Amino acid sequence: MSKYASWTHGKLPLxxxxxxxxRGQKLTMxxxxxxxxxxxxxxxxxxxxxxGDSAGMVVLGNESTVPVTVDELLMLxxxxxxxxxxxxxxxxxxxxxxxxxxxxxxxxxxxxVKEADADAVKLEGAGPTxxxxxxxxxxxxxxxxxxxxxxxxxxxxxxFKAQGRTAEKAERLYEDALALQGAGCFxxxxxxxxxxxxxxxxxxxxxxxxxxxxxxxxxxQVLVWHDLLGLYEGKAPRFVKRYADLASEARxxxxxxxxxxxxxxxxxxxxxxxxxxxxxxxxxxxxxAHQGVQAERQ
Numbered sequence: 257m258s259k260y261a262s263w264t265h266g267k268l269p270l271x272x273x274x275x276x277x278x279r280g281q282k283l284t285m286x287x288x289x290x291x292x293x294x295x296x297x298x299x300x301x302x303x304x305x306x307x308g309d310s311a312g313m314v315v316l317g318n319e320s321t322v323p324v325t326v327d328e329l330l331m332l333x334x335x336x337x338x339x340x341x342x343x344x345x346x347x348x349x350x351x352x353x354x355x356x357x358x359x360x361x362x363x364x365x366x367x368x369v370k371e372a373d374a375d376a377v378k379l380e381g382a383g384p385t386x387x388x389x390x391x392x393x394x395x396x397x398x399x400x401x402x403x404x405x406x407x408x409x410x411x412x413x414x415x416f417k418a419q420g421r422t423a424e425k426a427e428r429l430y431e432d433a434l435a436l437q438g439a440g441c442f443x444x445x446x447x448x449x450x451x452x453x454x455x456x457x458x459x460x461x462x463x464x465x466x467x468x469x470x471x472x473x474x475x476x477q478v479l480v481w482h483d484l485l486g487l488y489e490g491k492a493p494r495f496v497k498r499y500a501d502l503a504s505e506a507r508x509x510x511x512x513x514x515x516x517x518x519x520x521x522x523x524x525x526x527x528x529x530x531x532x533x534x535x536x537x538x539x540x541x542x543x544x545a546h547q548g549v550q551a552e553r554q
Contacts, residue, residue, distance in 0.1 A: 283476025294339030333372035358391035382432035393440035401436035405448035469495030
């Protein structure tokens, strides 16, 4: 089985995503926040890397995604793009960076492309966001949409809860996804949406859907790096599958390091550097003379 869904070499072309959907080839997306995670995601065969505003929580320690800034995400995106050469790298537009006006949304989107080498940006919601999507796409920056549970506006949604669980809300979500496609989005994230609703939305769209807690019928899936690797200590959402427990392994390694240092077992000779005997003798002679001069001055 090929490591990559795409049959092309080098950077994955954005236009290929819709073709992969038509072929029924599932897509993988994962968040990443630094050079090593971007490189590892690339080596693992991931098609899309998202530099998510989730960094505000899992990297910066905030209680929500809201406080993260454009400058913080620019720095993280620059690091990721240095490591992820083949995948498409999508940068989240954080809260406050696109809500004010179309012009400000375009300006911030362009910064991620020019300053951080992002391939595209992602922004949450529909409604007023549609004009932002049209403006950003019109400026030449590809946009990924995001409906369902939108963490930046979780307070207005009543918290981190599944969305589209009534017929009326499911209809609105369906229409929002179609509207985002019409505004120019090349793909749409469906977060915390009933699987049956996500299946209908996916069927109706020509562009790929990327699910997170939205069932197996989506065209692709996304998970947060720290969740799938077991690095985040908070309670994981229902839709998270942990593929490793790296936090426990890292803690074990650090505890062993602390004990070795305190007990004098590290560093060993193999971890140190030597100096030729004649050079050491010359150095020791200089130290003795230097100490003698210092003693006389006192």
